[in-house]
Amino acid sequence: MKRTKTLNRARLLISCSDQPGIVASVSAFLHEKGANIVQSDQYSTDPEGGMFFMRVEFDLPAFTERFHEVEEEFSAIAAQFAMTWRLESERKTKRMAIFVSKEDHCLLELLWRWRSGELDVDIPLVISNHEDLRDIVESYGISFHYIPVTKETKQEAESDAKTLLYDYHIDFIVLARYMQILSPAFVQDFEHRIINIHHSFLPAFIGANPYKKAFERGVKLIGATAHYVTNDLDEGPIIEQEVLRVNHRYDTADLKIAGRNVEKIALARAVDWHINDKVLVHENKTIIFN
CATH class of the missing domain: 3.30.70.260 (ACT domain)
Structure with a gap:
């Protein structure tokens, strides 16, 4: 509603x-x-x-x-x-850009909540470094922009993305499993306006393959962390975290499925709080008035 x-x-x-x-x-x-x-x-x-x-x-x-x-x-x-x-x-509706790669679960959660009216936000565009999700995005009537990224073209790709963000008057960005590390210059231009979802319960399992690491460690809780992006990888101010209990019967694939569920919840909740101005950042921590 x-x-x-x-x-x-x-x-x-x-x-x-x-x-x-x-x-x-x-x-x-x-x-x-x-x-x-x-x-x-x-x-x-x-x-x-x-x-x-x-x-x-x-x-x-x-x-x-x-x-x-x-x-x-x-x-x-x-x-x-x-x-x-x-x-x-309150009458001003914030304008959100979504960055995504190939995985669709966080993207779809945001789009569904937006279309149902749960997220009071405008989504003028989605930017991706892959073409895989174009049809899904365009089925929602949202502009999809494919900007490939390689080591050699990263600076140019970020410049193209910035141009789009300014042209569409974007207020903040959500990285919905966007598998690229943003440059310090890009992050600085959008300080405390880039929300990322990390597929583990930070500060544990920083970096790649957290579910493999979690499986090897025999965790009993699987988690996800939504945070503002800084130049320290996966160490920006935490907005929200969500967990789900698991056990020894979960293999790596099961942990990934469980992880996707908590990722969606944590990210959507963080986006909602940001939209409604419930987050204050102080140093590398947040105060959430929810």
């Missing part, structure tokens, strides 16, 4: 050093602007010199005329507390 948007709703996300008066100042500011706070979440790492994180949802009368006014005037509060902050409008 498609989610109903509240067209006069905004989300304010804040990170700063913990100090007295933050919540009172934010609440008073929004009250003065005639806003009605409908949800407020806070988290402090340590009241004595730690970090403070806050997510506020509020309804704002005359939203179209006043949203940018609120955004501009809040900068004074932000400066007072040295905040890192952003204000998001």
Whole structure:
């Protein structure tokens, strides 16, 4: 069922050093602007010199005329507390690009949730280094772009991908089992806006063939990890993890099947939280207001 948007709703996300008066100042500011706070979440790492994180949802009368006014005037509060902050409008639908290689399970999960209205997002295009999934993608009415990647053409391929992302005004990228390592320059251009699914429970079994490693280790839980991409392979801020219990009867093929199921769940949940501005990144960790 498609989610109903509240067209006069905004989300304010804040990170700063913990100090007295933050919540009172934010609440008073929004009250003065005639806003009605409908949800407020806070988290402090340590009241004595730690970090403070806050997510506020509020309804704002005359939203179209006043949203940018609120955004501009809040900068004074932000400066007072040295905040890192952003204000998001619920009426703005984020634009997501999907990168994929040959495996389709994560792609299909995202497309199904998008078509059913569970993911409030636009998907203008899918980029792949293989042609295998073109028919599936195009059957959803989504533009499919084949950009082959070799060691010799990697820089050119990423340049072509960037051009498409900018042309389609993409807000963030999901790597739905895209089996290429992105360059530092590419990652930097989309910092904390690239979500990857790793087919193991990080930090265990980093790199390739995690199910083979898991089988050899005799694991009793199989997992998957959705995380933001950084230049440290498979070590970016973790958004979500999912596990499934297994036993000694599972061979490598069985573990792969189980793994695909948890990959789909973890990735879809991470994408949903990102879409709805429920994730704050601090250093190499995330705070999830879910």
